[in-house]
Amino acid sequence: MDNLLVIDQLTYKRNMRVLLSDVSLTIPTGSIIGLLGDNGAGKTTLMRLIAGAATNYQGSIILDGEVDKTTIKGMVSFSEQLSGASNDARMGDLAKFYDSIYPEFSMTNFNLLAKNFDLNLKQKLSQLSKGMRRNFVISITLARRARLYLLDEPFDGIDSMKRKKIIENILTWMPDNASVIVSDHHVSDIANLLDQVIIIKDRTVVNQIAADKIREEYNQSIEEYYESFYKEENDND
Amino acid sequence: MQFDDKVPIYYQIKKYLYKEIIIEHLNPGDKLPAVRQLAVDLTVNVNTIQRAISELVEEGIIVTQRGKGNFVTTDMEKLFALKRHVVEEQIEVMYNNLTALQVSPDEVLEYLTTYIGQRKEQDNG
Structure with a gap:
């Protein structure tokens, strides 16, 4: 498999604080990767950098051979994009807005996703429950035809039936030449879905390993394996 | 389908397909659902399904016809x-x-x- 994303020695500092330190990783084309780590470990920061939200970092981020940050931005669909939207905005109008700014946004796909999630597009963001809002964000994110999808904690506050629906939609809408990075701290939600896991701790990547290798060689669930990285720290405290 | 967290998923999918064939939910010569459809149905990723099917092809249980899909063998x-x-x-x-x-x-x-x-x-x- 070709590598879609290659990150080499990425370090990012802001206000004298190190937010990411010497992160290196590669993501194969057509894979689903779990980005696992405690809150504050650096998951969201890493996604923001890949998505081009900040540019003053050291090291390199290469997506399908491209290094130009604006080009990369157009190839990445990041679930955080809704964070700046007004609470008075209606979902339907927001979708039209994204359709106008992203050339690769598919209104047809968005409408299918929204229908699948039973979203009433006339509703304002302020009227949505946490779960409905998540479903809207997922619909917007997957409606773009991107090479890389970054889903930041998509299952936070979502019950297991709805979780399954989100997973089904990820599998249905992910293009063959695209990869997905999902961050989560409830590993069991997504364990079956993953090709690989990347474990992030103390602002750096501490391990990257194939999911079935954890099961086959260590006889562990992904959850147990992941927790072992954090347990050591607690024992040393 | 309920998976055991500690057993490789591709292996569990192989077992699942064995069972489908033995209990004749899938008959000799039947076409398997598309890889992506199987992935959605079992909520696992496409590569995992692909790996399981590749091993069944190697074992001669499944036959791939280029451009047509995957079929259960007719070799009784x-x-x-x-x-x-x-x-x-x-x-x-x-x-x-x-x-x-x-x-x-x-x-x-x-x-x-x-x-x-x-x-x-x-x-x-």
């Missing part, structure tokens, strides 16, 4: 051998557990015959 000898293999695996587990309890092979057979007799009566009654 292969399918009988598959069933025998899957059954023997189950028997092996039972046999090992019982011999670990120092039950002799002859006794194993005796216990099994008695048990089957009882079960037949129960299940029919």
Whole structure:
């Protein structure tokens, strides 16, 4: 498999604080990767950098051979994009807005996703429950035809039936030449879905390993394996 | 489908497909659902399904026709051998557990015959 994303020695500092330190990783084309780590470990920061939200970092981020940050931005669909939207905005109008700014946004796909999630597009963001809002964000994110999808904690506050629906939609809408990075701290939600896991701790990547290798060689669930990285720290405290 | 967290998923999917074939949900010559459809149905990723199917192709249980999809083999000898293999695996587990309890092979057979007799009566009654 070709590598879609290659990150080499990425370090990012802001206000004298190190937010990411010497992160290196590669993501194969057509894979689903779990980005696992405690809150504050650096998951969201890493996604923001890949998505081009900040540019003053050291090291390199290469997506399908491209290094130009604006080009990369157009190839990445990041679930955080809704964070700046007004609470008075209606979902339907927001979708039209994204359709106008992203050339690769598919209104047809968005409408299918929204229908699948039973979203009433006339509703304002302020009227949505946490779960409905998540479903809207997922619909917007997957409606773009991107090479890389970054889903930041998509299952936070979502019950297991709805979780399954989100997973089904990820599998249905992910293009063959695209990869997905999902961050989560409830590993069991997504364990079956993953090709690989990347474990992030103390602002750096501490391990990257194939999911079935954890099961086959260590006889562990992904959850147990992941927790072992954090347990050591607690024992040393 | 409920997966065991500690067993490789591709392996569990192989077992699932074996079962579908043995209980004739999938008959000889039947076309398998598209890889992506199987992925969605089982909520696992496409590569995991692909790996399981590749191994079944290597084993000769599934035949890939270029541009058409994946089909259950029509080679009945292969399918009988598959069933025998899957059954023997189950028997092996039972046999090992019982011999670990120092039950002799002859006794194993005796216990099994008695048990089957009882079960037949129960299940029919």
